[in-house]
Amino acid sequence: MTDFGDIAVAGLICLGAFFLFVGSLGLAKLPDLMRRLHGPTKATTLGIGAVLIASMLYFLLNGDTFSIQELLITTFLFLTAPVTALMVAKAHLLLDKSERKNLSPTGRKVDWSVFDAPPPEQSQGSPSKDS
Amino acid sequence: MIVIACAIAFVAISAAILLCLYRVLVGPDMPTRILALDTLTINAIGLVVLAGIYWGTEIYFEVALLFAMVGFLTTVAYCKYILRGNVME
Numbered sequence: 001m002t003d004f005g006d007i008a009v010a011g012l013i014c015l016g017a018f019f020l021f022v023g024s025l026g027l028a029k030l031p032d033l034m035r036r037l038h039g040p041t042k043a044t045t046l047g048i049g050a051v052l053i054a055s056m057l058y059f060l061l062n063g064d065t066f067s068i069q070e071l072l073i074t075t076f077l078f079l080t081a082p083v084t085a086l087m088v089a090k091a092h093l094l095l096d097k098s099e100r101k102n103l104s105p106t107g108r109k110v111d112w113s114v115f116d117a118p119p120p121e122q123s124q125g126s127p128s129k130d131s
Numbered sequence: 132m133i134v135i136a137c138a139i140a141f142v143a144i145s146a147a148i149l150l151c152l153y154r155v156l157v158g159p160d161m162p163t164r165i166l167a168l169d170t171l172t173i174n175a176i177g178l179v180v181l182a183g184i185y186w187g188t189e190i191y192f193e194v195a196l197l198f199a200m201v202g203f204l205t206t207v208a209y210c211k212y213i214l215r216g217n218v219m220e
Binding site for chain 2: 094
């Protein structure tokens with residue numbers, strides 16, 4: 001194993017650990033949930049990404065085997081992190097009544113989908129009666 | 132050098148897990164606790180991958196993949212339960 005690869009793996013490990021720690025520090029320190037959502041997204045993308053790249057590089061340089069599992073984990077986390085943040089934010093909007101009046105109006109008869117049923121004209125059945 | 136970096140990273144991720152546990156215990160409302168549990172899963176994935184580098188085995192990647200999948204599913208299930216009052220409709 002070359003010296004350069006050694007330094008690169010160690011640097012990537014330290015970078016990933018730094019971002020994981022910063023993400024959790026933001027989660028613990030920021031004052032309300034919409035701001036707390038920012039921290040763990042950095043931990044998910046940058047922290048885990050750097051640690052997984054370090055792992056891929058280490059096993060590529062040491063064992064001469066390119067393992068595909070790190071790419072799978074990275075892809076899966078990058079795909080699921082926005083979904084998780086959206087679901088947590090929606091749950092927060094539903095539970096916290098004071099956030100509701102800060103939302104901009106929808107411009108339609110129905111409210112945002114967190115609070116209201118889907119509009120009846122988008123259903124596939126017959127047009128609804130209560131228009 | 133990698134051993135020293137792994138030691139530093141173990142300490143940092145352990146501190147991150149402690150901060151997440153603090154937020155799980157203290158967190159004022161339920162979505163905060165869900166977010167803290169999700170971040171706990173992310174930190175656990177980092178710890179598992181780092182243990183794989185430290186001991187030089189590749190058998191930990193399946194563990195990390197399972198952590199990623201199950202963590203995402205539990206987060207979505209919790210949020211779905213809050214939003215709809217039911218997980219499977």
